[in-house]
Amino acid sequence: MHPQLSDKRIVCREFIQALDACHVNSWARLTGGCNQEKDSLNKCLRKERIERSTRNRAQAKEKRLKTEQAWRELHQDD
Numbered sequence: 001m002h003p004q005l006s007d008k009r010i011v012c013r014e015f016i017q018a019l020d021a022c023h024v025n026s027w028a029r030l031t032g033g034c035n036q037e038k039d040s041l042n043k044c045l046r047k048e049r050i051e052r053s054t055r056n057r058a059q060a061k062e063k064r065l066k067t068e069q070a071w072r073e074l075h076q077d078d
Contacts, residue, residue, distance in 0.1 A: 019038055022034035
């Protein structure tokens, strides 16, 4: 199971439900009948991860700029 699926805020709910519905049929699950659903879920989760990484990177850049500005102000007073 993907670690993202245990998250409280499920983004790819429809893909998860489609994969779960496919996994009800053990034969389809064992013979690759659910591969398309799994690939769709993986693409959705990858897209969410990339978006989250982009947001985190932007927030870290803002925080770093604020920290650098604070250090500059601190050293200007010396």
